[in-house]
Amino acid sequence: MLSLRLLYMPLEVVVLISPGYTDKPRQKEAEPAFKFIGNVHGDEPVGREVLMHLANWLCDNYLKDPLATLIVENMHLHILPTMNPDGFALRWRGNANDIDLNRDFPDQFFSANNDINSRQPETRAIMNWVKQEHFTASASLHGGALVANYPWDGTRDTGKHYYGCPDDKTFRHMASVYSQSHYNMSLSKEFEGGITNGAFWYPIYGGMQDWNYIHGGCFELTLEISDTKWPKAAELPVIWEHNRMSMLNLLASLIKSGVHGRIFAADTGRPIPGLVMIKGIDSKVRASRAFGDYHRIIVPGKKYEVMASMEGFRSKSTHIVLEQEAVSLDFILDPDGVDGQMKLLRSDYDCRCDNDKMFHVREAHLWLYLLVVCGILALYLVFKRKAASRLLAFRYSPRRPVAV
Template sequence: MLYRHFVIILVFAVFLVHCAEWRYHNNTDLELFLKNFNQSTKSGIATKLYSIGKSRKGNDLWVLQLTATKKRKTGIPNIKLIGTIHGNEPVGREIILHFMEFLRDGYGSDPVVTWLLDNTRIHFLPNMNPDGFALSHENMCDGEHVRNNGLGGKDLNRNFPDFYHKNRIPEEPETKAVKKWLEDVPFILSAALHGGAMVVNYPFDTVKESTSDMENPPSLTPDHDVFVHLAQVYSQNHPTMHKGDSCSDSKFEGGIVNGAVWYPIIGGMQDYNYAFHGCMELTLEISCCKYPAASELPKLWQDNKMALLKYCLEALRGVTGQILDSTSRKPIAKATLRVSGKNMTFSSSKTGEFWRLLLPGNYKLEVSAEGYYNQVVSFVVKKYETNPKLTSLKILMLNSSISTTSSTTPKQRTTGTTVKFTRSITDGAPITVSSAGVIPSEDHQPPTPASLITPLEKSSSTVHQNYIFYVSLVIFLLL
C-alpha cells in the first residue's frame, strides 16, 4: 500500500513538472520543464532545446524551438519570444511556458495553430535573466530592485548597441549571448514580455537628440507603418489593453505607444533587433504589477493567449526570397537589400535568404551585392484575412564581370505570386550603406507613417487533456 502511494506521488510530480502549473517556476524547475517538454513532442512537431550562453552567475540561457515545418524548406521565418529580461518581471516566463503547451496541444486540431507551426519556427527564451529572477519575489509591484542581472549587475534592456549613440555601458554575458543568437538565426519577428504596465511599446526607444520639452517627441523608424500595425494586432486582440487605461496610473491611446514618447532610453533590445539585424521586435507590457501573485496567472494567460497567437502569425505577412548567382545558382550571402521608400537596409543570410515584414501593397526591392550588377525587383504583398502567406521571390544576380551588351536578363522564378522583375544595371551607382544599415545621404529621417491594417479575428483551442487523462488512468490502475 505504501509503495502504491509512493508511485502515485511520483506520477503527480512528473505531471506537475511536465505541465506548466499556475505558479512561478524557479530556475531549476524551469530548466527541468523545458527538458521534459523537449522529450515529449507531439506527432508532426519537432522541438530543439539549446543554450545560447550563460548568465553572469553561470546559469544556462535555455531556448526551446518549436516547429512543424519540413527540414527541407527555405523561406521559413524565425520568431522569438523572450521573458524575464528584468528579474522582477517574471509573468512573461510563465505566459511563454503556457503558450508553448497551447501550441503543442493545439497542433492538428486548431487550424490557426496548425497553420502557424506548419509555416514558422518559434524560439522561446523564457528566462533571459535567471540571476535577477532568483533575487526577486512575489507581490513586488513596482520599483527597480533586482531588475538587473544580479547584485552589481546591469539593466539588460539598456545594454545593447544603440542606433544613434555609443553605448558606453560594458556588455553583460546575457547581452552578448543574445547578440550572438541574432547573428546565428535570421529572426524576422520578436517580442519581449515585460511587466509593470499594460501597453505595447514599439521602436524607436532611442532619440537622435534629447529635448527639454515636457512631452517627448516620437522617434519613428522607417518601418513605422509595420510597427504600428504589429502593436495594434497585439493590443486589439487583448481584451483590455486596447482600451488604453488598464492600469490606473497611465493612459495609452489604443494601448500602444512609441518608446521614445513614453520615455527615451539608450541601448534597448528592441531597437538593436531592428536596426542591426532587421528583426522587428516589440516590448509587451502585460501586467500592471511587475511581479503579481501567482493566483493572477490564469487570467493573465487568458488575456494574452490570442494576442500572442495573432502576433506570431504576422511573421507570415511580407516578403521572403533567396538571392542566387545566375550562373552557378549558389546562394549570395550578405547582399544588401532595401524596400524602395524605406530608409533602412537589411541583408541576406548565409544561405542567401531574406525576409521582410510588409503590409499589403505594391513594392520595389533594391538588391546589391559585391561583384554583381544591381537589381530592382517589383512584387506584391497580398492581403490575407486568415492564413497569411509570405510573397516568395527567387532573385538571380548577374556577375559584373559578364558583359551586359551580349548577355540577356537572367530568368527569374517566383512561387505563389505573379512578380515583375527588372534589372537595373544602368540605374546609377551601387547603394552605399553605413555600418548601422542606413543610407547616410538621407540622414536617418523616417518616412511619413503609412495606413494601418485591421487585426485578425479571434479563435480558440484546448490544452492538457491528453496528460490529464494519462495521469488519471495510471492512478486508477494503481488503486
C-alpha cells in the same frame, strides 16, 4: 515532431529554448525565424510564465489547431522564458551585478555601451544569438503596464518626443496586430490604440529592441503585458488567456503577410546573401547565406517597389501590390562582369588568409617549381650522357668507304 532543449549557459544565463518550434527540429530551412524573450527585468516575471504557457499550448495543439499547425510548419519559433534568472531569484530589476539588461546594449546615439567586453554576459549571449540565427522579428515581454512599444526607444537630443525609425509604419502595424488581438490592450486610455513609440513614452538608451533592428535586421517589439508586476499565481492563467491570441496572431502575421523569397546567382544557380530594400524606406534586410531566403515585413494594402542587390551583381527591382496575403518574390541576379564573379568566389569560400598563411602558400609553390626544374635538369643530364656515349662509339668504329 516538436522538441525542447534545456541549455545551461555559463555564468548568469540560463536559457530554456527550443531549437525552433518546427516540424523539422534542428534542421535549417528557408523560413522566417521569430524569438520571444521573457523576464528581461528580474522583477517582471509574468513574461516567463506566459511563454511557458505558449510552449505547452503549441506542443499540445500541433496538428489539432490550424493556427498552431501553421506556426509550427512555416516558421522557426525560439522561446527564451527568462533572460535574467538571477534577478528573478533576487526579486529585483537588474541581474546579479545589479545592471539593467535593457540599458546594456550598444546604442546608436551614445558610444558608452559600444565596448562589447564591458557588456553583461546575458547581453553578450543575446547578441551572439541574434547574429547566429538570422531572426526576422521578435518580442520581449515585460510587466508594469499594458501597451505594445516600438522603436525608436531614444532620441538624438535626449528629449521626450515621438522619434520614429525608417520602418515606423511597419512597426505600428505589428504593434497594432498585438494590441487589437488582446483582451483589453487596445482599449487603453493612456495609450491610443494600446501602442506607443518608445521615445514618446519615455526615452531609454542601450535598449534591446533598437539594437535588434539596427544590428540584426530583426523587427522587435517591447510588450508590456500586465499592469501588475507580481500578480497572484491564480491570475496567471487569466493573463495567459488575455495574451494568447495576440501572441499567436503576431506570429501568424509573419507568415501570412509581407514579402518572402530567395535570391540566386544567374550563372551558378546558387543562393546568395543579397540585400532587399523597399523604395522609400531607408533600411535593408539581408538574405541568409545558407538558402538566400529573405522575409520582409511591410504594411499590407499598399504598392511597393522591391529591389535586391549584392556586391558583384547587377541589382534588380520590381513593383508589387501587397494585399492581405503574403507575396512570394524570388530574384535572380546577373554577375557584374569578371570582377563580380571573383568577388562571389571569395565570398563563398570566405577565405581570410593572413600574411603568414599567404607566405606558406607561396613557399609551397616555390618548392614545387624547384622540384620541376630539378626533374628537367636530371633528364637533360641523362640525355647528354647517352649522346656522349654514342659519339665516342662512332669516333672509334671502322670507317666505311664513302660512295661518290
